[in-house]
Amino acid sequence: MYLNKPVVIATTASLFFIGVAIAQWRGSDETTHASGFAGGNNLESRIQQLESTLDETLKIQTQLLELVNELSGRLLPDQDSSGTRNASLISPEQSAATGSSQPPSHSASGHTTRYDRMRESQMRRLTDAGLSPERAAFIVDKQERIQYEQMQLSYEYRYLKDKSSAAARALQEKIHTYSNPRRVFEQELNSDEFEQYLEAQGGRSELQIGDLLESTPAYEAGLRPGDKIIRYNNQRIFHMGDLRSQVYQVEPGKNVAVEIQRQGSSSSEIIYIPSGPLGIRG
Numbered sequence: 001m002y003l004n005k006p007v008v009i010a011t012t013a014s015l016f017f018i019g020v021a022i023a024q025w026r027g028s029d030e031t032t033h034a035s036g037f038a039g040g041n042n043l044e045s046r047i048q049q050l051e052s053t054l055d056e057t058l059k060i061q062t063q064l065l066e067l068v069n070e071l072s073g074r075l076l077p078d079q080d081s082s083g084t085r086n087a088s089l090i091s092p093e094q095s096a097a098t099g100s101s102q103p104p105s106h107s108a109s110g111h112t113t114r115y116d117r118m119r120e121s122q123m124r125r126l127t128d129a130g131l132s133p134e135r136a137a138f139i140v141d142k143q144e145r146i147q148y149e150q151m152q153l154s155y156e157y158r159y160l161k162d163k164s165s166a167a168a169r170a171l172q173e174k175i176h177t178y179s180n181p182r183r184v185f186e187q188e189l190n191s192d193e194f195e196q197y198l199e200a201q202g203g204r205s206e207l208q209i210g211d212l213l214e215s216t217p218a219y220e221a222g223l224r225p226g227d228k229i230i231r232y233n234n235q236r237i238f239h240m241g242d243l244r245s246q247v248y249q250v251e252p253g254k255n256v257a258v259e260i261q262r263q264g265s266s267s268s269e270i271i272y273i274p275s276g277p278l279g280i281r282g
Contacts, residue, residue, distance in 0.1 A: 129200040135193060142188065143181055150178035176245070186236055206230045206261065207237045209280055216279020221271050223280070226263030233257060243280070250275040 119140055126136035157163070157171045177183045185197055206228040212219045223229075229237050232246045233256050250256055254275040261268045 125200040126197070129196040131193060131196050131200070135189075139185065139189075139197060142184070146178055146181050146184055150175065153178060180238070180242075182236075182238060207239055207243055211281040213279040213281060217273045217276065218278035218280050221258075221273045223260065223271075223278075224263070228261040228263075229258060229280075230261060230268055231257075231259035240280075243278070247275070247277060252276060 122140050122143075123133070123136045126139055127133055131139070153171055153175050157168065157175060160168050160171065162168060182198070182201075186194055189197060208228050209218075209223060209225050211225055212223060229243065231237060232243055233250055235242075235246050235249075237243050237246065252275055255272045256275050258271050258273050259268050260271060
């Protein structure tokens with residue numbers, strides 16, 4: 001879908017803060033769990049704190065999504081002068097198919113034109129990256145569905161009575177996945193298609209190391225500023241929030257396979273690092 005520069009910036013910022021908020025919640029989960037044993041806090045108080053934290057995260061997430069939608073409506077071209085936007089599920093083609101002779105209103109027609117133009121631009125970027133028109137159409141449709149399903153999952157979790165249940169934990173994992181469309185497409189697409197999808201989104205994305213603490217697992221393993229982390233424990237890493245999230249998934253005492261790319265190299269390699277925090281500062 002085509003979005004002009006301000007909307008792209010707003011959308012990117014929204015997804016970033018959503019990822020950070022969820023990562024912080026996951027971090028607070030671990031911190032609270034650890035401190036509970038040290039300070040004697042009971043399980044009930046920790047659960048209440050986690051519920052409160054996640055509720056705030058979902059509120060922020062919803063507000064950010066609403067902001068992106070509002071900015072998109074204000075900044076996209078061909079905005080009708082009345083400032084009123086009508087939601088319609090019927091396209092001109094569907095109207096013709098049903099035999100309706102009534103022409104669409106200026107607002108509805110403008111909305112359909114913008115949608116078609118955004119879809120065409122997104123399709124063009126995907127096919128230019130090497131995807132077939134059929135797969136490009138699948139990705140564009142799936143992107144719209146992902147946003148809906150993510151909001152649906154958040155809504156379901158918000159009104160879940162028992163947030164300590166297995167069902168609640170499963171919902172939390174789904175919300176985490178759907179908050180980043182790349183996570184979904186990594187599962188939906190084959191490896192070649194996924195790389196083409198990333199290229200269409202602005203190129204390959206890996207976590208580039210900015211700095212490390214000395215005498216930490218990452219430093220002792222030979223990682224240095226400028227190196228990139230591609231996968232941790234066979235999970236793709238795009239930013240620091242992804243890395244923190246995956247670190248918490250591996251229990252202590254394990255050696256974790258980490259796919260990296262050295263600065264100045266065009267190939268990747270696998271190294272093994274003890275589980276737990278790595279000592280990377282960004």
